[in-house]
Amino acid sequence: MKTDNYDIAIIGGGPGGIATALEAAVHGIQNIILIDKADNHSSTIRKFYKENKRVDKDWKGKSVQIEGNIPFMDGTKESTLDFFDKLLDLDKIDTLFNTEVESIIKDENEDEFLISTGNQNFKSKAVVVAIGKMGKPNKPEYKIPPSIKAKVNFNLDGCSEGEKILVVGGGNSAAEYAYELADENNNVTLVYRKAQFTRLNPENEEILRTYNGQEKLRLRLNTNITSLENEKGKIKVNFDDGYFTLFDRIIYAIGGTSPIDFLKNCGIKLDSENKPIYNEHYMTNILFLYVAGDIAFNTGGSIAASLNHGYHIVNSYMRRTGKIYAHTDKVEEFLKNNPEFK
Template sequence: MNIIYDIAIVGGGPGGIGTAVEAAVHGVENILLIDKADNHSSTIRKFYKANKRVDKDWKGQTIDIEGNIPFMDGTKETTLNFFDKLLDEEKIDTAFNTEVENIVKNEEEDIFLISTSTQSFRAKAVVITIGKMGKPNMPSYKIPPSIKEFINFNLDNCSMGEKILVVGGGNSAAEYAYELADEGNTVTLVYRKDEFTRLNPENEDILYQYNGQEKLRLRMNTDIKSLENEQGKVKVNFDDGYYTIYDRIIYAIGGTSPVDFLKKVGIEVDKEGKPIYDEHYRTNIPRLYVAGDIAFNTGGSIAAALNHGYHIVNSFLRRSGKIYSHTHKVEEFFKNNPEFRS
């Protein structure tokens, strides 16, 4: 509480890392990165399988890096190492294993008070970069407790040779399905619509290719009515009157925007519960920004989230009462870290 941070960032994903590093590069001195997980990039760590490809250009869109972080194509491991390097190089305070409960602006002091279960922080500006994957969407029907160990929302605990049902019609569902098929599992992907509407072209091509080669099965225009325990396995009752027994189900039906937290903080949201913000990612509360997954209308792009951080920092610098000598700070940073000049 003795420190008043210039920028406090809630969420340690790419949007949070991008904001923190851009702030440091531009000479902002007191920066705090908070995350409820035990390290940064928890979504990548938890939901990406080993050696998963991580592309700069996402969903077929070419993303130009606008800031100072030269993010490139890689794998899960190289991406995490890159973010480690960025955070290690900068003088950024971190508070991991720390979940933010509320953010309140003290209008008299013009300072934000960030409350957690164990401590509080003060900051002149706050950036909320929490993701949508922290709370995966749950199916409307009941999951019997006796089969919960066979229900996944990512690829954790999957093994080879299983009969697996993947539920969903997005890119995560597609990637789960064909990666599991490549590992020798018998995979069915079930989707409630008769055609895919949210897949990037590459994933859609692979799915239909694998379906045609009988490497996996697509079960379109079909929904699940209920689940049962069938002698220690998962019996899935479909709405077409048929059922199938599986070893495991993986749900990839998206995450939800943490609308309750946003409303508690005072951020205005639209009818779908998404935060309302302007072209500089500013919300209705001055110097309270949103970035990363929570600021996307559909899915998230790492490169775009890094760009969010760049624009937020520039907006903050333009509107801050404190003048930062960021020009020479940028040159000093690149002189010491030539590999970061994009």
């Protein structure tokens, strides 16, 4: 049974997120939740690794020493997923898949975080953002001509005032992009392939409908884009209803909030290269808000390096809170009974 209040909430079910959850469980922390927008943990491995692909501890020749309680060994795609499956089953870790976190807000008065998924709200004393590499949002299936790529966005970076902009998508990110751009004196059209919105929270849908009625932006529903062309420096967007329109810029929000925008919305400070700023324990400028995995450091796909992030984060949390939990030996017992995972 899931509770509304947690000690640690982990956003992202890759190795960094899994390690944080498991290290927290090993150290006896009771209330832990792991949230991922995919339908299971380790979605990158499941999606991009071929069957029986080797998964090595020393990734690309770089040796990484495991520092925490979660060991890792050479194996295959299948054995790695099986390993994580069995470890996650050992301890009381709540998991919530097919769920995208929309916002993380620190309540300074309550000294906790409010985590919103649009349909559910959770509170947690600490949050770990482990959502994977930055700058890899979903892209359309049709070709984007190289000559217009400078005018194609996957977030709001580089947008200015007075542009004619097409926003593509039907989620909360697309809605927020659209009405924020409209407020900045842009001519905005939001195109969505379905006849009605199915994933918007009530507030965003109400704003869109109001702005559409006031002609501050235009909603173009039940419409697909078939192709893009360069028309004398403008983006010619061809639709499946036989019509086309010229735009100055097109913004895709077809895979949820991009990592950069998500981090900014959380209040996490970024450096000049839009990478999160954090200390030696992976804590950001916000107390008890951490980053882990490739989003914290370009581990280059090293699962072992991401596992170490979780160990340091949990130790940092325990030191700063001054709490001592009852250590569990379930992982040690599991490894004793399953020597193939050593």
